[in-house]
Amino acid sequence: MKSIVECVPNFSEGRNTKTIEAIADAIRQTKGCRLLDVDPGKSTNRTVYTFVGSPEAVIEGALNSAGVARQKIDMRTHQGEHHRMGAMDVCPFIPVANVTMEECVKISKEFGRRAANELGIPIYLYEESATRKYRKNLPQIREGQYEGIKDRIITKEWKPDFGPAEFIPGWGATVTGARFFLIAYNVNLLSTPNQAHRIALNLREAGRSPDEPGSLAEVKGMGWYVDEYNLAQVTVNLNNYQVTPPHMLFEEVQKEAKKLNVAVTGSEIVGVIPLEAILMAADYYINKENLFVLDEDQKVRLAIERLGLNSVAPFNPKEKIIEYIIAEEKAEPLAGLTVREFIEEVASRSSAPGGGSASAAIAAMGAGLGSMVAKLTLGVRKFEDLDAKMRRIVPPLNHAANALIPMIDADTDAFNDYVAALRLPGNTKEEKELKVEKLQQGLKKAIDIPLTTMKLADAAWDAMIEIAKYGNIASKSDVEVGAKAMETGIWGAYKNVMINMADITDENFKNTTIKLAEEIKIRAENQCEKVLKILENREK
Structure with a gap:
């Protein structure tokens, strides 16, 4: 997943549609930024913009939007119900994906430095980026609002973190920093x-x-x-x-x-x-x-x-x-196929998708059959006394079925990563070392994916046994097929773990993983047999 930062600048303009749209356009036109929301308020005379992008992109988006506000907003004429101190009042940066709070602190400081230099405006840091305890929170910095800046900004205690320590009548001052999702x-x-x-x-x-x-x-x-x-x-x-x-x-x-x-x-x-x-x-x-x-x-x-x-x-x-x-469009080229297309793809003259993807699909069908029987039992009048049990049984089976579907593509992706590592050059010492490292990483991923398939299916056994005991007996064969499919899916995933283990050089990883995989495989055999015996002995 890419690194994603959210930026939520608040501008002191909620009535002039041309200005609101101009600021929005500045963000939209910034490469790598995606504008998610524009929320103007007439009474507050304030607009909140929400956009996301890479760490580099959100800095540019924030600067571009501030540049438009510098031209189009004049705080000398601003009135509104919301507290405010500047044309761009506050500009927080929030970690969303693959970004730490510390990285967002650096982003906010870079934005503050550049905004001060390029636009000639005073910038204060707040929240996680704050440099002084007494001005960490927004209300502390914004006390007195725009009207109070003139006297505060020239004092030693309220010298801005970036930019001129002087009152800019048309702008006021801006607060930026990193914070948790507000x-x-x-x-x-x-x-x-x-x-x-x-x-x-x-x-x-x-x-x-x-x-x-x-x-x-x-x-x-x-x-x-x-x-x-x-x-x-x-x-x-x-x-x-x-x-x-x-x-x-x-x-x-x-x-x-x-x-x-x-x-x-x-x-x-x-x-x-x-x-x-x-x-x-x-x-x-x-x-x-x-x-x-x-x-x-x-x-x-x-x-x-x-x-x-x-x-x-x-x-x-x-x-x-x-x-x-x-969210990007689901990248599930295999799981998104029809059943016919998936089988034809497996049957084609290609090593992927192979046994790992097929095992994940089989295990998912097994858990899905268990979930189906539990749902068909739940809410039926003659099984009303079982509702509480079914409510407990359905979630783990339903979760396992859904969680196993992405493993169909993940297994093929892992194999492709290993193949890509095989194609790396190995002429120099450095190239050989890198290739060995990438091959080991590829093998571990090719092991981890089927091992995850095993773990996901393994977590559904207790619920499968319960549905064998209490589920609608008319669906007996569905539960039998489901249990056998889960066992087969786990066995197939186990075989994929083992075949990739031969070339692993990390002995600790090898021993730990083999032990866990064998435990899950044996438990699957025992639990499947238990399910079948329960069903064989049930009369109704």
Whole structure:
């Protein structure tokens, strides 16, 4: 997977569509950047942009957007409900994939240095990039807002980290840094702004004062009224959704609103949200309501419904959940084939796909048959007493079936990597050493993939035995075939592990892997036999 960084610059303009679009175009036209979301607010007079790209690309995208704002936004005439101190008010960088927080700190500093030099603007560092403790948090730096910068920026304590220590009337100042994924989240209320703010004060971490802290950690917020929606909102930043996720904030707002006899009418995500946060909400409501929801798309739908995320604007998961937005098209040339095409591909005059891919497909079918029988038993009136058991049995079988499908292509990819290493030159000493290293890496990958196939299938045996005991006896042969297919898939994957082991020079890796593979193979033989005996002895 490529290195992906998210950048979420906030600009102090939410009403001039030409300016908003010009900034968006600057990001779109930056090579390597992908603009995910543009969220303007008229009342706040502020627009939040969300884009992703490589570490190098996001710096360029942020600089290009700031360059447009330098030309088109004049802070001397700006008014809006949101706190602000600059034309580009804040520009955070967030690690998404294959990037560390430390790397994002370096990215933010490089952006700050270049923005100061190229645009002549003052830049402050915050959050993980902060250089001074007393100005780590955004509210600390933004105290007094744009109007207060003039007197603060010339003091020693508030000298910018980059750029001129002087007031730039048309710009103000910008804050940049690296931070954890922040979720901008609003809960809708049919109330006055005062009531919304009262609720926000009760919940936000800072509360009303140091002596009256709020009840939720890692939450910053306030209450306001949004004219275009004709309702009030508790508007918050969830600084760490793993500490306080959206559903927890939503539930607490409902409790506070009930005390005030105020109606809650859904909520909205400003910008984008990680999939994990949505699934956390789904799991919360599944447990709370004792629901049985298995598939990811259904969990996403449940979270959307329970949080009322469609209440003020459509919530399209493909446009709002960051993993769905940045996901490339599934690279499954084999698993994506029809059954006929896959068999024909296996039967063709080519060494790949071979036994490893076939083993993964066979094991997936085995687990899939077990999952099918469990689902056909679940919810049937005459098997109503088994519902609790089926709810436990379905997930591991369903998970194994789905997790084994990608292994079909992974096995062939691993073989291709090894073949590529064989083609490397080996004329010089350095070339020979590199080739040996790459060959060993290729062999280990060619072993690890079928070993993973074995592990995934192995994890489904307990559930397969349970379905043999309690599943609908009318599907007896399906469970028998499923068990035999899982055993065969594991045996085939084992053979692929062993055939690639001969040339491995790492003795510790070899001994550990062989021991584990043999244990899984033997367990598969024993568990399959157990399933078949259970079914043979069942009458109904």
